[in-house]
Amino acid sequence: MKPTLNLLPALLLACTSLAHAFEPATEKVTDNVYAIVGELDQRTAENQGLNNTTGFIITDDGVVLIGSGATEGSAKMLEAAVKKVTDKPIKQVLNIGVQDHHWMGNSHFLAQKIPVSALAKTVESQQAQEPMNRMRLSSGIGGKPEDLKVEYPSETFDGDEKTLTIGGVEMSLRYLGDAHFPGDAVLWLPKEKIVFTGDIVFNERMLGVLPEISRIRDWQATFKKVAELQPAHVVPGHGTPSDLASAQKNTGDYLDWLVTEVGKSLEEMEDLGDAVKRLSADETFSFLKLSKDLHGRNVHQTYLQLEAE
Secondary structure: OOOOOOHHHHHHHHHHHHHHHOOOOEEOOOOOOEEEEEOOOOOOOOOOOOOOOEEEEEEEOOOEEEEOOOOOOHHHHHHHHHHHHOOEEEEEEOOOOHHHHOOOOOOHOOOOOOOOOHHHHHHHHHHHHHHHHHHHHHHOOEEEHHOOOOOOOEEEEEHHHHHHEEEEEEEEEOOOOOOOOOOOOOEEEEOOOEEEEEEEEEOOOOOOOOOOOHHHHHHHHHHHHHHHHOOOEEEEEEEEEOOOHHHHHHHHHHHHHHHHHHHHHHHHHOOOOHHHHHHHHOOOOOOOOOOHHHHHHHHHHHHHHHOOO
């Protein structure tokens, strides 16, 4: 039986939506470690806030997932990405980030009785930033902030470092200093020399210095501590996995440039408007996606922060 004409538009729309359904890319880092790379652009209803990079570790006991996505929808995308690689179940979720897309999908895994763990310092910042995270996320994907289901980790660890051994794999949750958000942490795998940095590192797209949240000097210092680990592989908070040199080029060098160049502007008594206009025209980092949208704002925020010191 052929569909009636009035049903054809709806069917075509459904087919179009399915054809363009967002699906994160899974990239192999080592034999048992994978990155799940979301979109480089902003949050949308289609990507359900998954415009960041997470990942997972396959252990003898099951899978350790780093990050839970922003919503139930993006948590399911991560779950599906894991299932494409291994039949082993997700046994543990670790939160290392404070911004919405790193942890606000926790409820999906907690409903399955999968433990979610984080440093207490990270959870404290998640709690403090939750209202703004709700607003930012709902603005990007649609809906009301109060409709988002948010749950915190079921297990927290005091101090700046917690070493775990799961399924024969040693890993260390570490707070190295504030970065994109206060309380952001890393996951370090010493044997594999892999670091999951969360939003301390942005690859391929420009980082954002957020008003009242990101402290530029702290972020600069925290990146240097990541570099001191001398990782062989960096799994960033945005973009694809890389070596340390690429992370330095995409994030470390840009943080250094902001502090140095804006600092010179202040030393020379250049006013805010002139400094932003002049430095925004600098194209040193124009190779990074979203640079046209973010570079001027980053200069502006850096100026205000350094001026207030």
